[in-house]
Amino acid sequence: MARPNEEVEALLQEYADLVTITGGDAYKARAYEKAARAIGGHHADVSRLDLKGLLDIPNVGKSIAEKVLEYLRTGRLAMVEEARAVIPAGVRELITIPMLGPKKALLLYEELHISSVDELLDAIHDEKLRDLKGFGAKTEENILHGIALMQQAGDRILLNAAMDVAEQIVADLSGVDGCERCTYAGSLRRMRETIGDVDILVAAARSGPLMEAITELPITAEVIAHGEKKTSIRTTKGLQVDLRVLPADAWGAGLLYFTGSKAHNIRVREIAVRHKYKLSEYGLFHAKSGKKIVSETEEEVYARLGLPWIPPALREDRGEIAAGLRDELPELIQEGDIRGDLHTHTDLTDGVATLQDMVTAAAERGYAYYAVTDHAPNLFMQRMTDAKILAQRKRVRELDGKHRRMHLLHGTELNIGPDGEVDWPDDFLAGFDLCVASVHSHFNQTRDELTRRLLRACENPHVSIIGHPTTRLIGKRRGIDADFDAVFEACARTNTALEINAHPERLDLCDEDILRARRYGVKFAVNTDAHSVTHLPYMRFGVGTAQRGWLTKDDVINTWPLQKLRRFLRKGRSG
Incomplete structure (x- = not known):
């Protein structure tokens, strides 16, 4: 979950941007930017601070401190809502484009009535931006790349934000009666730089209490799907979290399967087929008889396929299988x-x-x-x-x-x-x-x-x-x-x-x-x-x-x- 500091930082930075867009006092905008950064980096939880404690944070004066207290007390900040109201929603959408900036966004709206990304793309295609002061072919190229970056990111979030959510949920579910093991899997376990959704695995004899527990967490804003084997929620920050409950004796196979990557899993399953085995999230089985061979730990599954345990960070089908078969995997830095x-x-x-x-x-x-x-x-x-x-x-x-x-x-x-x-x-x-x-x-x-x-x-x-x-x-x-x-x-x-x-x-x-x-x-x-x-x-x-x-x-x-x-x-x- 985002720290209150980060929520306040985002709000103050938004206000600084809104001041800039409207041609307001540059000194004021800079003051809010500095305060935002200082609060975001402050070691103590600002929601636990009084006025004196906030004033001890560098670059936070009395006026800004009082605004922070207003937000923490009411969940809203009147000055931000007022500033939002005078700026068209389309302009606020435009300033989210990397490499565009608030002043250019406002100019596009005022001069060309552009108020959406699609309208901006059409204008660039028709070369309408080039007559505007401060714009040109290079500016168009930069904006197009910024739009591409934004679209590429989509609903993906940064690694640390996903980790905060995952670790909080793992801690909460680990305290539920019947939970034997709990961890995160997927691209988060592989430490990819951005995360689309979070996979949580639990080992338990009964799935019901865990499935119910995740729907009742404070972080849960919406239940997308609720079932016996899988429940999906959307958090208050918009991140999808998928919970899967496995029998304890299938833990290793399930963790391997749901950690991925897809390409790595395909390679592993190919080796299993060559050994006349079948590999799924429930275990490694004899293909003919269906008898389970191993499933309790990842190490056992890999070993039965002639492989050492492969660290999750390497599981991207970039030669780790071949290196493992040759016993040449690196001893990774910790x-x-x-x-x-x-x-x-x-x-x-x-x-x-x-x-x-x-x-x-x-x-x-x-x-x-x-x-x-x-x-x-x-x-x-x-x-x-x-x-x-x-x-x-x-x-x-x-x-x-x-x-x-x-x-x-x-x-x-x-x-x-x-x-x-x-x-x-x-x-x-x-x-x-x-x-x-x-x-x-x-x-x-x-x-x-x-x-x-x-x-x-x-x-x-x-x-x-x-x-x-x-x-x-x-x-x-x-x-x-x-x-x-x-x-x-x-x-x-x-x-x-x-x-x-x-x-x-x-x-x-x-x-x-x-x-x-x-x-x-x-x-x-x-x-x-x-x-x-x-x-x-x-x-x-x-x-x-x-x-x-x-x-x-x-x-x-x-x-x-x-x-x-x-x-x-x-x-x-x-x-």
């Missing part, structure tokens, strides 16, 4: 292998938590080391200066050792400029323990320009990690069009790690890119890019993505001991 996070932010730039709070939260996760990497000055809106970063370094050195067994590293996230240049000269960069370098702008350069830009960053002796390499935002922004095979080769050659950004909106690199990069011998860093303490647990999603890319802990630099990591970060530089 979240417990991660020794530290190498890309995080504080409120010195665009984070919402203090350095002290971020360090304390990292220590509570049991890390051996932790890096603070606030933005460098070329992202002008962050207002970084030499003096600010040096003062932070001094404070980091003071805090180092305060948390026993955790070493602090002082780094920065550099901006890779249009020509591949980065913030600060070499002598200044030499003072950092590590430098992450990322593309944050000029996404529409040519393929050659973007490629050269990334290659130059890889070749910089001070750049240890390329952050969120493709820059994609899932369902919102496509990745940049660079020759990533050339980038992968350069990373391997220059000892530059590629980041697997664990934020659920990024998961960048994605699993397919990881598989390609791995063939070049690239090393990786699984980082959260945390901007608040609540982002640090996103590490699990980065590790899940790394698993889908077949990575072991040897492939990932932040599983290494600190001394080995430091050698890598130096990239051959002396000292």
